[in-house]
Amino acid sequence: MTEASSTRVADYLRTAILSGELKPGDRIRQEEIASRFGASRLPVREALRMLEAEGLTEHEPHKGARVPRLTAHEVDGVYRMRERLEPLALAESIPRLDDTDTARLEEIQQEIEENDDLERFLELDREFHLHSYRGCRLDPLTSMVQRLWNSTQPYRRAYVARGGRSRMWVVNAEHRLLLDAIARGDSVDAERTLEGHIRRTRIELARYPDLFDA
Amino acid sequence: MTEASSTRVADYLRTAILSGELKPGDRIRQEEIASRFGASRLPVREALRMLEAEGLTEHEPHKGARVPRLTAHEVDGVYRMRERLEPLALAESIPRLDDTDTARLEEIQQEIEENDDLERFLELDREFHLHSYRGCRLDPLTSMVQRLWNSTQPYRRAYVARGGRSRMWVVNAEHRLLLDAIARGDSVDAERTLEGHIRRTRIELARYPDLFDA
DNA sequence: CATTCGCTCCTTGGATCCAATATGGAGGTT
DNA sequence: AACCTCCATATTGGATCCAAGGAGCGAATG
Numbered sequence: 411m412t413e414a415s416s417t418r419v420a421d422y423l424r425t426a427i428l429s430g431e432l433k434p435g436d437r438i439r440q441e442e443i444a445s446r447f448g449a450s451r452l453p454v455r456e457a458l459r460m461l462e463a464e465g466l467t468e469h470e471p472h473k474g475a476r477v478p479r480l481t482a483h484e485v486d487g488v489y490r491m492r493e494r495l496e497p498l499a500l501a502e503s504i505p506r507l508d509d510t511d512t513a514r515l516e517e518i519q520q521e522i523e524e525n526d527d528l529e530r531f532l533e534l535d536r537e538f539h540l541h542s543y544r545g546c547r548l549d550p551l552t553s554m555v556q557r558l559w560n561s562t563q564p565y566r567r568a569y570v571a572r573g574g575r576s577r578m579w580v581v582n583a584e585h586r587l588l589l590d591a592i593a594r595g596d597s598v599d600a601e602r603t604l605e606g607h608i609r610r611t612r613i614e615l616a617r618y619p620d621l622f623d624a
Numbered sequence: 625m626t627e628a629s630s631t632r633v634a635d636y637l638r639t640a641i642l643s644g645e646l647k648p649g650d651r652i653r654q655e656e657i658a659s660r661f662g663a664s665r666l667p668v669r670e671a672l673r674m675l676e677a678e679g680l681t682e683h684e685p686h687k688g689a690r691v692p693r694l695t696a697h698e699v700d701g702v703y704r705m706r707e708r709l710e711p712l713a714l715a716e717s718i719p720r721l722d723d724t725d726t727a728r729l730e731e732i733q734q735e736i737e738e739n740d741d742l743e744r745f746l747e748l749d750r751e752f753h754l755h756s757y758r759g760c761r762l763d764p765l766t767s768m769v770q771r772l773w774n775s776t777q778p779y780r781r782a783y784v785a786r787g788g789r790s791r792m793w794v795v796n797a798e799h800r801l802l803l804d805a806i807a808r809g810d811s812v813d814a815e816r817t818l819e820g821h822i823r824r825t826r827i828e829l830a831r832y833p834d835l836f837d838a
Numbered sequence: 839c840a841t842t843c844g845c846t847c848c849t850t851g852g853a854t855c856c857a858a859t860a861t862g863g864a865g866g867t868t
Numbered sequence: 869a870a871c872c873t874c875c876a877t878a879t880t881g882g883a884t885c886c887a888a889g890g891a892g893c894g895a896a897t898g
Contacts (some may be wrong), residue, residue: 414685415852438882450853451880459670463677465764471628472859472880487716487762494708502701548701550679550775554768563763629882654850665850665882686850796895 415449416456422447424458427466427477427577428565429529434479434564440547446534465561480565482622488562494560496608499543499551504597513592515541519585519595528570532563538585542592568621569614577614585607627662630670636661641680641691641777643743648693652681658708678810694779698810703826709772710822711815713757713765718811720759726807729755736814742784746777747776752799756806759799782835794801798824799800 425441426432430500438458442450442591447453458475461467468478518538525531535560584607591600615621634767637657640646653674654665661667672689682692694702732752737747750773760766798821805814829835 441878452852452854455880456669456673456851459673459677463673473861474880484762484764487765490712490762491765491768493714495705498704498708547703548698550698550772551705554705558764587888602664616766655848655850666882666884670881671852688850689893 412455415447416453416460417451419443419447419453419457420460423461424464424466424560427461428560430564430567432477432547436477437450437470438475438477440474462471463555480561480622481509481618482616485562485565485622486612486616489608489615492525492555492558493608493612495551496539496543497604499546499548499555500587500604501597501601502548502551503543504592505543506547506599507542507592507596509539511544512589515589515592519582519589522585523582528567531570532544532567535581536563542588565615570620572618572621575601580610629661629825630667630674631663633657633661633663633667633671637675637819638680638774639677641675642774644778644781646691648691650691652689652691653714660801673745675742677776679771691762691778692775694775694836695835696830699776699836700826700830702772703822705830706769706772707819707822707826708767710769711818713762713769714806714818715758715815716762716765717757717759718806718814719808720761721756721806725755725758726803729803733803737796742781745784746781749795750777756759756802775792779829783832786832786835794824804831 423438432438439459440454443457458467459467462469466477467475468474486593503554505532515538518534518541520530522534522538523533537557540556540559541551543552543555584603588600589605591597591603637646637652646652654668654672657668657671658665672681672683676683676689680691681689684687729752732748732755736745736748736752737749754770754773757766757769773786798817801817802814805811805817
């Protein structure tokens with residue numbers, strides 16, 4: 411057992427939140443998680459701190475941890491941050507991407523277009539974008555980008571489940587344009603395309619303010 | 625004692641790092657801090673997790689916590705992130721700033737120009753910029769900006785101590801232009817001015833690659 | 839004489855127990 | 869009947885103790 415126990419707990423909770431098993435507003439009781447792992451509450455506490463750092467949980471003294479419930483305005487803000495940060499990550503990444511990477515991106519996009527499952531789309535879309543940043547050597551930047559993706563995941567899910575279906579062709583077109591720019595190594599074009607992609611998604615999301623009520 | 629003990633420890637360590645008392649590469653022994661506070665190691669562990677979330681410490685299993693030592697490339701990356709994020713924070717902030725705020729900014733800038741102490745300058749410069757974001761209602765954004773400032777603080781100090789003196793007039797001019805744009809409520813101009821301010825600082829920093837060796 | 843193996847000590851990771859605080863319900867009062 | 873207060877209980881925060889892993893030093897050997 412060279413792996414830290416708290417890390418395992420953190421991994422479990424992370425996938426639970428990202429998969430939608432734990433929803434915004436849900437309370438996380440330390441004892442419950444601890445017993446599920448046959449461990450004490452201490453590693454759970456550590457894990458919750460780690461997740462807090464990743465923006466996946468929030469903590470209030472003597473009240474415990476919850477999955478954060480974001481307002482429409484906050485999600486909008488996160489998307490505006492992504493509009494600025496992800497183009498930077500992509501520009502930093504492109505010079506270091508090789509043919510294997512672009513082939514992989516093409517493959518993912520292909521599967522997105524053939525896929526018909528909601529949950530699978532969320533995974534693939536995330537993988538598509540994060541893979542395009544894989545060449546970015548700026549650790550603080552990539553971890554921040556990941557954090558932003560994590561924090562809005564539940565609302566992405568809600569949106570796609572609601573009305574996202576009809577707009578799928580737009581996403582696919584944007585992804586194809588992005589792929590083209592990346593394959594050509596055209597960072598400037600890629601940045602602009604990506605910024606537009608995120609901005610349009612943000613504006614689209616704003617059309618469904620009731621996603622954030624529950 | 626309604627205040628969490630771990631919070632006090634975190635506050636102490638944070639100021640210790642930001643003030644330069646703890647330098648990049650320094651190890652932080654839990655027992656040492658704990659005894660200094662007459663507390664057990666547990667709240668120290670929690671505090672270290674919090675600081676890790678803020679980018680002020682880093683953690684390795686069974687090896688303990690250290691103040692992160694950034695490479696020149698990483699600091700450059702952080703500045704590039706700031707170039708993109710802080711203009712957004714400023715634009716978001718400006719519509720909500722009132723006359724009291726601009727007066728306060730003017731006051732800070734005035735003191736910067738009269739001041740001659742290195743440590744005091746670091747404080748004032750930080751306060752100037754962070755105060756200009758005070759109207760920004762996007763919590764994730766402001767906390768991230770603060771985080772970026774924190775993580776480069778030791779290197780800002782080293783730079784100013786080394787050669788920053790001679791360039792002070794540039795900083796002052798930039799701050800004055802920024803102030804003017806803010807006072808006029810001209811978000812577009814303010815964004816552009818701020819971006820240039822950060823970019824020039826980044827390029828200037830890159831001229832001293834040996835700041836990162838020790 | 840250098841190198842490597844192994845041992846000891848130091849530091850961190852985890853479990854259990856105790857203290858402090860918020861939550862929810864019952865009962866009394868207006 | 870509604871509201872407020874107070875108490876019981878559940879849940880988190882902290883202290884102490886024990887286990888596990890890494891670093892540094894010394895001795896033995898090539």
